[in-house]
Amino acid sequence: MISDPWFYAVAIPAVLITAISKGGFGGGLGLLGVPIMALIIAPQQAAAILLPILCLMDIVGIWSFRGKANRHALQTLLPSACIGIIIGALTFRYFSADSIRIIVGLIAVTFSLNFWLKPKNSTPKKPSRLRGSFWGTIAGFTSFGVHAGGAPLNAYLLPLKLEKYDYVGTSIIFFSSINFIKLVPYTFLGQFTYETLSTAAALAIFAPIGVLLGVRLHHKIPDKWFYQICYAFLFIMGLKLLFDAF
Template identity: 85%
Template sequence: MITDPWFYVVAVPAVLITAISKGGFGGGLGLLGVPIMALVIAPQQAAAILLPILCLMDLVGLWKFRGKSHLHSLQSLLPAACIGIIIGALTFKFFSADHIRIIVGLIAVIFSLNFWLQPSDRVPKKPSRLRGSFWGTIAGFTSFGVHAGGAPLNAYLLPLKLVKSEYVGTSIIFFSTINFIKLVPYTLLGQFTFETLTTAATLAILAPIGVLIGVRLHHKISDKWFYQLCYSFLFVMGVKLLFDAFY
């Protein structure tokens, strides 16, 4: 187990932020978990420590938002995400974490600016199998390397203007599925060491606590402010990723 106290100074808030985000906002700020932990350890090790904890968060989220999801979107997103994970696993040695950060960061920033610059009364988009398959593949690919699938997923889900509980429930089902799938290639690639797993087990107690806090916040925010916050989180994610990639 990692014993460096500075690691836990950054890891505890990183896990809590991720869990609160998953429980209340569909995982928007969860992308910050790996970059925060990477301040003191390697990004690959941070991703490996966080993955089992993410799976535990997903289980709590699935229970709290059971029966609330947009099944039509999941039918196109999930199969495509599996393809994205396979691409990510096969190209693991060729793409650096910075390459993935640039891709996701650009998607997040451009998509957020597009939302703010368009008229506020725009009509919600209809579900599209083609768009869902495209963004699902990108989300699976970017999620594999640095757990950064939130921006591509939001690029598809947010324009649908779903009821907030349906949006969060759909996000939780999507990420719980791909996170459990990722356990297989992470294991095959040797990402889970004894140190990684024991450290993850130590931090795991924070997962349900953070998710339940997020659920409580979720029910106290109106739909209008919920989407404003989601797009703001998306923009912050993009800027953070681009900053990390270039500096």
């Protein structure tokens, strides 16, 4: 197990931020987990430590938002996300973490600015299998390397303007599915070691605490402010990723 106290000084807040975001805001700030932990350790090791913790968060999140999800969106997004995960696993050794950060960061910043600058009376976009399949594939690919699937997923989900319960429930089921799927290629690629798994176990206690706190905050925030906060999270994490990459 990692014994460096400075690692836990950043890892515990990273896990809590990720859990709160997943429990109440669709995972927007969850993308900051790996970059924050990567201040002390390698990004690949940070991703391996965080993945089992994310799976634990997902279990708590599914229970909290059970029955709340957009079935059509999931039927479109999940199959394409599996394709993205396969692409990520096959190209794992060829893409640097920074190149993935740039892709995701640009998506996040662009869609946030589009939300703030476009006319406020715009109507929700209709579900589209073509757009959903495209963003689902990108989400699966970027999620595999640095757990950065939130921005591509939001690029499809947020313009649909779902009810906030459906939006968060859909996000939780989507990421729960792909996180558990990612356990297989992570294992075959040798990402899980005794050190990473024991460190993940030590941090796991903060996962349900953060998710349940996020659920409570979710119930207290009106729909109007909910989407403003989600896009703000999307913009912040985009800037953070671009800053880290450059």
